[in-house]
Amino acid sequence: MSDVLTRAVGIGHATVDAYTRTREQIAADALNRLATEQRYVVACQDALMRLAQLCYVQAGGRYVNIDSLTWRILIPVPWSRAGCSHYGLRDWEARTLGRVMIARQQGPSLFLFGDSRWYVNIADYGTIEAAIDYLDRQRLTVDEWAVIADSLRTTARARMCALRAG
Secondary structure, three states: OHHHHHHHHHHHOOOOOOOOOOHHHHHHHHHHHHHHHHHHHHHHHHHHHHHHHHHOOEEOOEEOOEOOOOOEEOOOOOOOOOOHHHHOOOHHHHHHHHHHHHHOOOOOOOEEEEOOEEEEOOOOOOOHHHHHHHHHHOOOOHHHHHHHHHHHHHHHHHHHHHHHHO
16 A cells, blocks of 8 residues: 555656647647747837827927828837837837838838828828827737748848858
8 A cells, every 4th residue: 555655645746847738738829939929019018009199299280299291200119219218118029019010011001101200191180089099999919920020030030040150
């Protein structure tokens, strides 16, 4: 009987090899990464909303944070090195968001890129309500984020491998 008890106690204290993963652990990790990426997407979506609010500020009938004639954004955008910290984003989140914004240039986007500058599409979104409505309808998605983030990680990995080899 003591052998059975010894084995039972031993089994109760057994540890699983760190490299042995069950399907449940793999699924839990995937959910965890999904939740993490969702947090990045929400932070970036909030930054876009804040940028839109700032772009539509007016004083004396003129826009304050965009050029009233060209609609060029005059303040740092969340996806720039100068702007990311003002919107609570990390540098790599800003780079990823910038790539997403470039990829979204098909169709009437709220933020337009041209001549190496960013503009607000006042022609199609003339009010803050229209801009917020657009951002609500065209929310960032985890899938959209993941494609760009994976691409950036692949590029960074290749750069690191080249540095190590060279």
